[in-house]
Amino acid sequence: MIRVNDKFEIKWEQGMTVERLLEQLKFSFPLIIVSIDNVLVSRDEYATRLVPNGAQVKVLHMTAGG
Amino acid sequence: MSTTNIQAMKQAHKVLAEFTYEPGNVEKGYTGRTLYVNLSDNTIASKPVTQQMKDLFIGGRGFGLKLLWDGVTPDTQWDDPENEIVISSGPLGGTTGYPGAGKSLVVSLSPLTDCVMDSNVGGYYGPLLKFSGWDAIEVQGKADKDVIVFVDGDNGRVTIEEAPKEAVNSHVLGEQMAEMFAQSEKGKRAISSVSAGTGAEHARFGCLNFSWYDSRRGHMRYKQAGRGGIGTVFRDKKIKALVVKFSDMKGGLNNPADPKLLRQVGKKVNEEMHRLDPIQNDMAGVGTAHLVSIMNDYDLLPTHNFQYGSHPEAHKISADVYRQLYSPYRIQDGCWYGCTMACAKGIDDFTLRTGPYKGQVVGVDGPEYETIAGCGSNIGVFDPHWVAEFNFYCDTYGLDTISFGTGMAFVIECYEAGVLNQEITGGLELNFGNAEAAMELLHLTARGEGFGKIFGQGIRRMKKIFAEEYGGDPQFLQDIGMESKGLEFSEYVTKESLAMQGGYGLTLKGPQHDEAWLIFMDQVNNQIPTFEDKAEALHYYPMWRTWFGLNGLCKIIWNDVSPEDNALTDEPAKIPEHVDNYVKFYQAITGQDVTKEDLIFHSERVYNFQRVFNVRMGYGRRFNDAIPYRSVGPVTITEYESRAEQYDKQLCEKVGLDPEGKTTEEKLAALRRYREDQYEKLTDAVYKRRGWTLDGVPTLEKLQELGVDLPEVVEVVKPYLS
Numbered sequence: 001m002i003r004v005n006d007k008f009e010i011k012w013e014q015g016m017t018v019e020r021l022l023e024q025l026k027f028s029f030p031l032i033i034v035s036i037d038n039v040l041v042s043r044d045e046y047a048t049r050l051v052p053n054g055a056q057v058k059v060l061h062m063t064a065g066g
Numbered sequence: 067m068s069t070t071n072i073q074a075m076k077q078a079h080k081v082l083a084e085f086t087y088e089p090g091n092v093e094k095g096y097t098g099r100t101l102y103v104n105l106s107d108n109t110i111a112s113k114p115v116t117q118q119m120k121d122l123f124i125g126g127r128g129f130g131l132k133l134l135w136d137g138v139t140p141d142t143q144w145d146d147p148e149n150e151i152v153i154s155s156g157p158l159g160g161t162t163g164y165p166g167a168g169k170s171l172v173v174s175l176s177p178l179t180d181c182v183m184d185s186n187v188g189g190y191y192g193p194l195l196k197f198s199g200w201d202a203i204e205v206q207g208k209a210d211k212d213v214i215v216f217v218d219g220d221n222g223r224v225t226i227e228e229a230p231k232e233a234v235n236s237h238v239l240g241e242q243m244a245e246m247f248a249q250s251e252k253g254k255r256a257i258s259s260v261s262a263g264t265g266a267e268h269a270r271f272g273c274l275n276f277s278w279y280d281s282r283r284g285h286m287r288y289k290q291a292g293r294g295g296i297g298t299v300f301r302d303k304k305i306k307a308l309v310v311k312f313s314d315m316k317g318g319l320n321n322p323a324d325p326k327l328l329r330q331v332g333k334k335v336n337e338e339m340h341r342l343d344p345i346q347n348d349m350a351g352v353g354t355a356h357l358v359s360i361m362n363d364y365d366l367l368p369t370h371n372f373q374y375g376s377h378p379e380a381h382k383i384s385a386d387v388y389r390q391l392y393s394p395y396r397i398q399d400g401c402w403y404g405c406t407m408a409c410a411k412g413i414d415d416f417t418l419r420t421g422p423y424k425g426q427v428v429g430v431d432g433p434e435y436e437t438i439a440g441c442g443s444n445i446g447v448f449d450p451h452w453v454a455e456f457n458f459y460c461d462t463y464g465l466d467t468i469s470f471g472t473g474m475a476f477v478i479e480c481y482e483a484g485v486l487n488q489e490i491t492g493g494l495e496l497n498f499g500n501a502e503a504a505m506e507l508l509h510l511t512a513r514g515e516g517f518g519k520i521f522g523q524g525i526r527r528m529k530k531i532f533a534e535e536y537g538g539d540p541q542f543l544q545d546i547g548m549e550s551k552g553l554e555f556s557e558y559v560t561k562e563s564l565a566m567q568g569g570y571g572l573t574l575k576g577p578q579h580d581e582a583w584l585i586f587m588d589q590v591n592n593q594i595p596t597f598e599d600k601a602e603a604l605h606y607y608p609m610w611r612t613w614f615g616l617n618g619l620c621k622i623i624w625n626d627v628s629p630e631d632n633a634l635t636d637e638p639a640k641i642p643e644h645v646d647n648y649v650k651f652y653q654a655i656t657g658q659d660v661t662k663e664d665l666i667f668h669s670e671r672v673y674n675f676q677r678v679f680n681v682r683m684g685y686g687r688r689f690n691d692a693i694p695y696r697s698v699g700p701v702t703i704t705e706y707e708s709r710a711e712q713y714d715k716q717l718c719e720k721v722g723l724d725p726e727g728k729t730t731e732e733k734l735a736a737l738r739r740y741r742e743d744q745y746e747k748l749t750d751a752v753y754k755r756r757g758w759t760l761d762g763v764p765t766l767e768k769l770q771e772l773g774v775d776l777p778e779v780v781e782v783v784k785p786y787l788s
Contacts, residue, residue, distance in 0.1 A: 005590065005591055005592040006592050006595075007592040026363045026364070027363075027364075027590075028359065028360055028363045028364075029360050029364075029586070030346055030347060030356075030360075031346055031347070031628050033632075033633035033638060040633060040634070058591075059590075059591075060591050060593070060633075060638065060639075061586040061587075061590050061591055062586075062625070062628050062632070062638065062639065062641070
């Protein structure tokens, strides 16, 4: 299980990338900051960086708004 | 528009009053005087801006509040002659070297809330007024017949003129004013007018249109001071237009204290905007329309009167669609000189399907996200052309698209629930998705006819009418009628964000996301889990966001683009580098050696003054900060069952109730008790953080700390302090 923002739980799957995790969560906001177990992941790694089972992931959305 | 017609209009003018003045200069963002106009006795006068006024109120909304406070009494109603409309830019307003520096702030007593209202707007009027010699214009009284007030900043002359022949609707009147007062086509850039429309004569949610000349398109364009019905006050005073002319527009007119610092920080911000906006929110490409699909993905897009947060057809009104309609793509569409975010998108060559201008080809200013959501998903309409048509007519009629959309959504749900029927609506089948019926109701509202007369009263008054005259269940109407303090909610679903419920309810003017936009921080990021965390956010963000309104600035520049290394900062949600930029911007213009904490202090002072002003007018206390249950949780069985798994989980984890075996009614009631209690606890925490009593009144200690414990202010709060 992956825990995101201490709030959301997503079932882990083999080979899960950051990009796949964001798709599962439907997190489509363009201005986000992702960290896995407190290590920042840069945007260009989302498609390749794997998310380990049991990881604590933070996906922070910048404020923005209408 | 024929020259002969314009000449005939001008010849029909009768000058009722004239005032001449020395143009003067702006020093460090201030002219040092405000213009007072009284339409009852045709007085025009200059009033000095004192040092105390600058120190305590800064400018913009602060000046508006101060002048309105002095002009009214606790008994003044919105349609009394004593009510004022005050328009002011702010010391940083009118800057061309920093993006988003052209806002005007408008303050008045509202026909919807019967209390103090402030609204911010782009367009050229406020900055051109300042460079014409005035930090603010204050209009009091009521004219006998329709007038314009013309500030000729080129010649130092102000006139009140009867204007019988001009149109009232803004898209026509704005062109007439430009044609009348400009010396040439190019000269129209020097003209800006403020106008409302025929809708503002018949509805309480009238808005103001602030114009500017788009030389690429060859016609006037408009931004709106939308919220709170100030357009209705405007037409009640029989003002057709406020017009300013200032031909010598150029950079540097604020005479900044430190022009070199201003150039440095402006250059840095503009360069960041050019580099990052295309790969972040693409504001220059699609404006705030980019939010539609995002809100839909996060279940936040108001759908069918805020019952739901998403819809399978939302893609039909998303940015991808509007990108094709806003043409050409990424053309610079700023609403003030020098703005590199330039997000005031519009649709050219739009053929109207309905109404008094049916068949005409017009330009549509927008639609912005709020209009797409309010006049689209919230009323079940997923046709981008209908949304554009609602946008156009609301603007030209002088009606707020948010109050219109949220009000329409309420009326539709009432119709579908059987509270209303075709006999009441005059034959209109007001169902979700019936754009034609909603459009017909808009036209009726603008004419003050049929059911439009009732609709134009706004949700708060409709709740009472529907209960007393049509037998509607008052509790149901209260629950689903999305208004607070009398102002209709703007377009975000807040059921899963307690912080944003506070961001709508625990506000000064009503549920407009002006003060706070905390949904992602709270609901998605989970960054403010405790009441104290939420209270701290509901202190900082309203104070920070208020600051823009004191200075004539647009907030979007602060938060719709983000530096690449923002993630590495301690508090990325605050975008600290941008805050530092604004500190430098303020220092550069005013010469004051301020810190970011000082800027918050400026705002907190004005914020608390406005709260006391609300108390003075009979509001501003805890009872006034209540919100309808639809904004807190599911009202109906259908709503609950649409997200049953999510709500059942919450009942289990948060309320400690096993949903197994319970009826939906029982679960609805249990969830409601919990969530309503959460809002009360949040209210307690927020008032404590703000230094207010449990009834929401600023304490003497807080007012003293802020230096706004003026005798007239203390006199208001004393009866409420134990």
